[in-house]
Amino acid sequence: MIIKMKKGSSKNQYKKVVDFLESKGLEIKDVSSEQVTIFGIIGDTTQIEPFDLYAFEGVGDVTRVSTPFKKASRSFHPKDTIIELPNGLKIGGDHFTLMAGPCSVESEAQLRTIAKAVSKTGTKILRGGAYKPRTSPYSFQGMGLDGLKLLRKVADEFGMLVVSEMMTPNLLHEFNQYVDIIQIGARNMQNFDLLKMLGKTDKPILLKRGLSSTIEEWLMSAEYIMASGNDQIILCERGIRTFENYTRNTLDISSVLAVKELSHLPVIVDPSHAAGRWEMIENLSLAALAVGSHGLIVEVHHDPEHALSDGAQSLKPKKYENMVKKLQNIAAVTGKDVQ
Ligand code: PEP
Numbered sequence: 001m002i003i004k005m006k007k008g009s010s011k012n013q014y015k016k017v018v019d020f021l022e023s024k025g026l027e028i029k030d031v032s033s034e035q036v037t038i039f040g041i042i043g044d045t046t047q048i049e050p051f052d053l054y055a056f057e058g059v060g061d062v063t064r065v066s067t068p069f070k071k072a073s074r075s076f077h078p079k080d081t082i083i084e085l086p087n088g089l090k091i092g093g094d095h096f097t098l099m100a101g102p103c104s105v106e107s108e109a110q111l112r113t114i115a116k117a118v119s120k121t122g123t124k125i126l127r128g129g130a131y132k133p134r135t136s137p138y139s140f141q142g143m144g145l146d147g148l149k150l151l152r153k154v155a156d157e158f159g160m161l162v163v164s165e166m167m168t169p170n171l172l173h174e175f176n177q178y179v180d181i182i183q184i185g186a187r188n189m190q191n192f193d194l195l196k197m198l199g200k201t202d203k204p205i206l207l208k209r210g211l212s213s214t215i216e217e218w219l220m221s222a223e224y225i226m227a228s229g230n231d232q233i234i235l236c237e238r239g240i241r242t243f244e245n246y247t248r249n250t251l252d253i254s255s256v257l258a259v260k261e262l263s264h265l266p267v268i269v270d271p272s273h274a275a276g277r278w279e280m281i282e283n284l285s286l287a288a289l290a291v292g293s294h295g296l297i298v299e300v301h302h303d304p305e306h307a308l309s310d311g312a313q314s315l316k317p318k319k320y321e322n323m324v325k326k327l328q329n330i331a332a333v334t335g336k337d338v339q
């Protein structure tokens with residue numbers, strides 16, 4: 001971190017800020033000239049919030065030069081993290097992992113029909129929401145615990161794993177029991193009590209990017225989970241809110257590259273919530289593979305016209321199957337393994 005004092009600031013103002021930083025165990029490297037008073041701070045600056053330093057009179061500019069996250073940072077952990085799942089499946093590195101299923105679990109028959117279809121393509125992770133974060137309190141809220149139990153039952157029938165969204169820390173016990181990957185949704189990316197609680201599970205966490213979150217905020221949320229003791233995190237780019245409303249959100253495909261540069265954690269793409277339109281899912285998925293993401297989470301429904309949530313962005317099974325074939329053909333050329 002670099003601090004430039006305001007023109008005309010006093011020696012006393014300089015001393016106050018330097019004393020404060022030194023009291024935190026940080027070292028000061030002064031590089032002032034006759035024209036400008038400027039110094040660098042050396043040491044663990046993660047404990048300092050740059051903006052707070054403007055509380056000191058005389059402080060002009062504060063510039064961060066290192067990332068505020070540590071455990072999630074590639075500079076502290078250069079090698080890619082590869083997450084190993086209970087059935088031997090891996091997420092990260094050269095693996096391209098598919099997760100697919102309905103937005104919401106609606107019934108046993110619905111879930112089985114979709115699980116059967118996606119498992120036929122080689123997809124080994126079944127997605128499905130049992131607790132749904134809906135914008136309207138009058139929309140379908142999910143089947144709750146019955147939905148989680150159905151996910152477990154149906155996934156087991158097809159030798160699949162389960163990923164499902166948890167919205168409250170109170171349900172950690174149930175999620176530990178029925179789910180293999182705990183999804184933290186976009187709306188809860190900064191629910192810090194929820195994030196801290198995830199240190200109490202050894203299940204991998206699928207951490208979606210918040211609706212309007214910067215890449216740094218997203219990685220800081222990963223840092224929360226890691227600081228609480230769980231380093232099994234899969235990041236998920238699911239589109240962000242912009243001025244554009246032709247699509248539901250704007251898929252920030254470049255965030256995949258940024259995250260791979262900044263962090264060692266695997267990052268997958270959710271084209272469904274990004275686009276909000278089924279016609280776009282295949283091409284966005286191919287783009288996700290091309291840009292180097294580690295997989296996809298895709299909504300699939302056999303009867304999207306009557307789905308209880310997100311039918312417009314759900315692929316019919318045949319379309320999903322065709323898409324997986326294309327992904328496999330392209331991945332074969334790039335040396336990635338679609339699983
Ligand atoms: C979902 O996966 O169904 C979901 C609600 O996603 P997001 O949190 O990205 O909106």
Ligand code: MN
Binds near residue numbers: 103299
């Ligand atoms: Mn959905």
